[in-house]
Amino acid sequence: MKIHEFQAKDLLRAAGVPVLTGHVARTPAEAAAAFTALGTPVCAVKAQIHAGGRGKGQVQGSTQRGVELAKSAADASRIAEGLLGKTLVTIQTGPEGQVVRQVFVESGCAIDRELYCAVLVDRRVGSPVLIASTAGGMDIEEVAAKTPELILSEPFDPDRGLAGWQARLLAAKLGLPTAAWRHAETFFRKLCQAFVDLDASLLEVNPLVLTKDGTLVALDAKMTFDDNALFRHKDIQALRDEAEEEPAEIRAAAAGLSYVKLDGTIGCLVNGAGLAMSTMDLVKLHGGEPANFLDVGGGADVKQVTEAFRIILSDTNVKAILVNIFGGIMRCTTIATALIEASKTVGFTVPLVVRLEGTEVEQGKKILAESGTAIITADGLTDAAKKVVAAAASHA
């Protein structure tokens, strides 16, 4: 789950990580009032969307950037006006962009140097790791690709946290003045602690700023959370901004399904993430374009699978549906029953290609055959992919 920058900063502030003061504004007037309330000579007005690259991003049809500095309340109002309700396109939003519904007006600070740091789980090491670089404010992925020696990393145990010496080592390698080391130690250790305590999957501070008075401040903050751990963080669940998410994806999540909307015409309903990805690959290999990734998981019941069909059918781009099930935990009979249920309650308006294998496959096939539901059956993967691509083409 993703949250906004201002929400991440609230969480960091509460965890003792230094951030600047700021206010959320949903109208230009609120932005102006926020500027006045902050009382600093310069403020940053920052679009709040669930995507990075805002500073370089641009509002569709204007020269407005996603982050700009304001030197007066009127300035703040003007920038907010240019952002609110507009579509911001950044390197991470894709060309369709994302609508800005709120801005964050944040006090300025005297920047001496911009750095980068992030906390994430390193699969190779098998533990969380603090990553830092002197290349702050830049596209860190490019830095990692071109100059990996500029990326420093310190793994740490979740319970022991980052050791003081590890933080000082990073401070020294980052070339921070010795006077700032104590401060850096506190900053890094609290940041790592926050990552663990909040069950984050990514906590990125870019840029991390060394101010002219020798302190470190998180000038930006991007946080995503481990969905599997949200059950123990009701406060974080409350930060979910559904306006930032794809409606069908919200619906799928509520039904316990894993769904990602894509741009193609062939709806896919598969069990298991690996097989679901492979099914998409196969559709593409045979000249089709998948409309979605949908993993019904192992334990889904008839109700959940029926909802899965509804979600796929709610996408008007879908011209044909491919059901590919290799039953393990999931029984083919469950899929067959749900398919009939969906055809009764929702009605299939597009051709349906079904490939069943695995647990209770014979009974599943029998249920489908006896129901009289109009389906195209397929044997094996290639047959299924060819049939669905052909069906989509003839239906279009």
Added chain:
Amino acid sequence: MSILVNRDTRVICQGITGKVGEFHTRGCLDYGTRMVGGVTPGKGGETVAGLPVFNTVAEARDATGANATMIFVPPAFAADAILEAVGAGIELVVAITEGIPVMDMARVLPVVQDSASRLIGPNCPGVITPAECKIGIMPGYIHTPGHVGVMSRSGTLTYEAVWQLTNLGHGQSTCVGLGGDPLVGSSFIDILELFQADPDTHAILMMGEIGGSAEEEAAEFVKHHVTKPVAAFIAGRTAPPGKRMGHAGAIISGGKGTAEAKLAALADAGIEIAESPADMGAALVRAIARRA
């Protein structure tokens, strides 16, 4: 011979009194696995599927001589269940549970590494040595005894591959589901080492997916340490960057973990590539033919 499990493996199920735990315990019994008991705290003394239920893993181990466990405990308590099994000295811990918080696994892994136990999973289908021992949720009938070692990060994709192998007349020595989570107990490399050392495994088929760098590391290992024919498939070639495809592990970020990078590394290591998921079994046959 085989790896990890065979007809002598004595298995308990943690979470046996749950609906899913019981269902799959019965499935394993039907397959012929030597299931010897189960564990659910507070339900010691009960019987499920004809097997005795114990309150703790240590009790179950002492009473049954179990040396392997299959975990179906719900996600919030699963990490603790793994630690309990490790603490009781169970040699093979197979965690089927899906949805364990990553931070819990970050706490579990160092304990497993410092122990004599081996962890497979979590979020995996389990381990099977055909006709001898099935620990997990895979449909038994698709497997057949033979000499191909199979390993994968994805459950149903493994079934697909195994089914293709069986239909091509290639049986399996052992099939291992590593699990789709970012942090899992055993890597491709761990299992490659076992397959390489197992005289009964003559060739290896692996299924990876986008995200992380486990496949690249496996390729590097194969290049230097594996003499047996290897074939591989990578799922998610058409997945868009930045979107998580179901498995918490399956996400391409910052150009890392792309299918292209993985395929290049695999090909460089002399591994036969399956171009489509329908080609996995055939790729293994090609890998064997190349060596002949």
